[in-house]
Amino acid sequence: MGLFIPxxxxxxxxxxxxxxxxxxxxxxxxxxxxxxxxxFLIGWCVSLVVVFTASYALxxxxxxxxxxxxxxxxxxxxxxxxxxxALAGQQWxxxxxxxxxxxxxxxxxxxxxxxxAAIVGVLEQPWTLTAAVALLLIRHHSAVLVAFIALVVFxxxxxxxxxxxxxxxxxRPGDAEARLFDLRDxxxxxxxxxxxxVSLLVGVFLVIDGILGIVRT
Numbered sequence: 409m410g411l412f413i414p415x416x417x418x419x420x421x422x423x424x425x426x427x428x429x430x431x432x433x434x435x436x437x438x439x440x441x442x443x444x445x446x447x448f449l450i451g452w453c454v455s456l457v458v459v460f461t462a463s464y465a466l467x468x469x470x471x472x473x474x475x476x477x478x479x480x481x482x483x484x485x486x487x488x489x490x491x492x493x494a495l496a497g498q499q500w501x502x503x504x505x506x507x508x509x510x511x512x513x514x515x516x517x518x519x520x521x522x523x524x525a526a527i528v529g530v531l532e533q534p535w536t537l538t539a540a541v542a543l544l545l546i547r548h549h550s551a552v553l554v555a556f557i558a559l560v561v562f563x564x565x566x567x568x569x570x571x572x573x574x575x576x577x578x579x580r581p582g583d584a585e586a587r588l589f590d591l592r593d594x595x596x597x598x599x600x601x602x603x604x605x606v607s608l609l610v611g612v613f614l615v616i617d618g619i620l621g622i623v624r625t
Contacts (some may be wrong), residue, residue, distance in 0.1 A: 414544055414613065415558050418537050418567030421606045426595045432570040433592040435586075436577050444525035445574050451529025452565055455536070456620075460559045463542040464552070470615060480618045482621040485543045489614030492536060497606035499600045534566075536607070539613055545623060 422428075435444050521530070541562055545555060577584040595602070 414557065414617070415541060415562050416565060416615070418489045418541050418610065419562045419568075422534045422537045422562075422566035423569040424606065425532075425537075425604060426548045426566060426598070426602045428534065428594050429569060429573070430592050431528060432573060433529070433588045435555045436573075436588060438520050438525075440520075442578065443522050444508070444520050446534075447522035447525040448529035448621065449567060449570070449574070451526030452533055452567060453529075453589050454526075455530045456532050456559065456563050456566075458469060459538055459542055460545065460555065460562075463545040466553045472541060480620045481546055484618075485540075485547070485614050485621070486618035488536070488539060488543070489611040489616075489618060492611030494611075496611060497498065499604040499607065502600050511533075513532070537566075537610060540610055544617075545615070547617075556587075 432445065432448060435441065435448055438444050541558075545558065573588065577588065
């Protein structure tokens with residue numbers, strides 16, 4: 409349970425990433441919407457498999473679990489948390505600045521093919537949250553089955569929002585178009601606040617978890 413609860417919480421935070429939601433909705437406006445959306449999700453999941461596999465392998469190295477290696481992992485976790493808290497403050501100060509979209513949004517919309525959509529899925533992975541998950545896997549190195557279940561849990565939860573959007577679009581494409589673009593505009597406007605809250609929560613969690621890890625060493 410010491411691993412699964414933070415994995416679940418980080419997955420929930422990843423599922424409400426403003427950038428991911430905006431880009432995914434724009435993918436549904438491309439020429440091959442369903443195929444591109446599916447490719448996006450595949451790219452997302454493949455990147456998670458790579459991160460989880462590498463993190464599990466690193467967690468199995470004896471040096472990462474004892475002495476200075478363990479402390480180094482905790483220190484990296486604390487530094488990442490502090491950086492996220494600082495980023496949260498920066499985004500909060502910019503919450504009233506008008507926004508119409510992001511550079512990623514403008515670059516990757518239009519006539520995408522499935523391979524490009526899969527790449528977008530990798531790029532739009534909330535990497536700060538994924539990095540936090542990787543650190544958790546290294547610190548709480550468990551059996552292969554436990555790591556696999558953690559991967560499944562994080563993948564399902566982190567894609568819950570875009571998965572529901574995809575399901576809604578597939579079932580009611582006519583109604584979904586207008587409603588989803590209205591949702592996109594709302595997310596763009598609320599993006600800095602959402603990002604600030606997510607970054608603050610994750611940052612505080614990482615700092616506390618890292619400090620507890622050092623104390624227990």
